[in-house]
Amino acid sequence: MNKKYRKTVIAGNWKMNMTASDVREFMSRLSAATPDNKTCDAVLCVPFPLIPALIKPAKQARLGIGAQNVSEYGKGAYTGEVNAEMLSDLGVKYAIAGHSERRQFFSEDDAAVNRKTLNLLDHGITPIICVGESGLQRDRGLTMEHIAYQVKSALYAVTEDKARRCIIAYEPIWAIGTGNTATTAQAQEVCEYIRSVARQMYGARIARSMSILYGGSMNAQNAAELLSMPDIDGGLIGGASLDPGAFARIIADAGQELTRETSSNLL
Numbered sequence: 554m555n556k557k558y559r560k561t562v563i564a565g566n567w568k569m570n571m572t573a574s575d576v577r578e579f580m581s582r583l584s585a586a587t588p589d590n591k592t593c594d595a596v597l598c599v600p601f602p603l604i605p606a607l608i609k610p611a612k613q614a615r616l617g618i619g620a621q622n623v624s625e626y627g628k629g630a631y632t633g634e635v636n637a638e639m640l641s642d643l644g645v646k647y648a649i650a651g652h653s654e655r656r657q658f659f660s661e662d663d664a665a666v667n668r669k670t671l672n673l674l675d676h677g678i679t680p681i682i683c684v685g686e687s688g689l690q691r692d693r694g695l696t697m698e699h700i701a702y703q704v705k706s707a708l709y710a711v712t713e714d715k716a717r718r719c720i721i722a723y724e725p726i727w728a729i730g731t732g733n734t735a736t737t738a739q740a741q742e743v744c745e746y747i748r749s750v751a752r753q754m755y756g757a758r759i760a761r762s763m764s765i766l767y768g769g770s771m772n773a774q775n776a777a778e779l780l781s782m783p784d785i786d787g788g789l790i791g792g793a794s795l796d797p798g799a800f801a802r803i804i805a806d807a808g809q810e811l812t813r814e815t816s817s818n819l820l
């Protein structure tokens with residue numbers, strides 16, 4: 554984290570879990586366990602039908618509401634889709650684009666991730682753009698190439714003033730839902746690299762202000778160490794965000810002071 558230059562963001566991703574009826578109980582347990590003076594932006598990305606139930610408790614808890622997906626299209630004849638305007642009208646402030654599960658199961662490609670990103674930004678919603686390599690790509694030494702391609706594709710035609718509002722989440726596919734968290738060194742290395750790609754595209758000032766998250770088996774036990782790295786500005790948390798106590802603990806860890814310094818602080 555580097556709170557001097559950018560926001561720390563802790564975003565939960567409930568995936569296809571929970572129901573609207575579960576929201577109230579979850580939120581009261583989360584609020585009871587969360588420190589009053591939280592110094593990060595806490596967000597919950599929930600399935601679309603749960604959003605209305607989250608509006609009131611999220612406001613009380615100063616928690617941002619996020620969606621897990623958005624249509625790449627605007628309004629029109631796209632049966633079953635939900636567009637950025639609809640989300641923004643409900644008060645949604647964040648939306649995930651390009652999660653690896655959507656890339657894998659729903660054929661979401663880089664061009665679609667780019668269109669989603671542009672649509673979200675046009676409606677004032679912060680995109681949380683997910684990038685990450687497979688185990689095979691890592692083994693073959695293709696991680697950085699793959700990450701650079703995904704970041705550049707997602708941000709294609711995103712202007713400077715909008716790029717500063719984007720969040721990138723580094724989620725190695727081999728670490729998601731597996732319990733195999735990336736080491737702090739692996740996660741920092743790629744997050745620092747993502748910032749360098751953003752620097753090439755937009756210059757040092759914008760790259761320095763972008764929040765870059767880590768995701769992939771982040772939990773209450775390993776969050777503090779990951780968040781102590783200078784280029785890891787928060788987390789995208791799946792499994793552990795379903796447990797209000799664990800999620801609150803990670804939010805509390807995001808309030809800690811930066812303990813490690815590297816040259817990237819001087820960006």
Ligand code: PGA
Nearest residue numbers: 729730769770790791792
């Ligand atoms: P996980 O999921 O924390 O359960 O690994 C992270 C994600 O998919 O965003």
